[in-house]
Amino acid sequence: MQHYRKVQLQQRLLSPTWLDNGFIFTKIDGSPVTPNRVSSFFMWLRKKLGIKTTFHMLRHDMASRMKNSSYFDLKDIQNQLGHASIKITMDFYTHIDEETQQSKVSQWLEEDISGLINPEQNPKANQS
DSSP, X not given: OHHXXXXXXXXXXHOTTOOOOOOSSBOTTSOBOOHHHHHHHHHHHXXXXXXXXXXXXXXXXXXXXXXXXXXXXXXXXXXXXXXXXXXXXXXXXOOOOHHHHHHHHHHHIIIIIHHHHOGGGOHHHHTO
């Protein structure tokens, strides 16, 4: 980012028509880079590098990672994604981490169910 700011400063000094709008990502004259331009560049880059990931896939991934993190709650994710309803966030943009889910089920089976199958291995069953 610091390198980009230096390049931008050089462009500002060299351009008599620099538009100082405070944007970080700008064209050579200081005008903002449009979302359409970013999307077009990303599509070109994907094609050139053979990348199958789309912006929409990145959005889903970000929401799922936020959900699996201890730093964010669902309201944070809803706000970040700009959803009017938290139901949209839950239904469409968060996915159950299958590995975590399997681990939780395994742990539950280990702790709660194994004592029913093998009562001698359940310390709680021996206390009665």
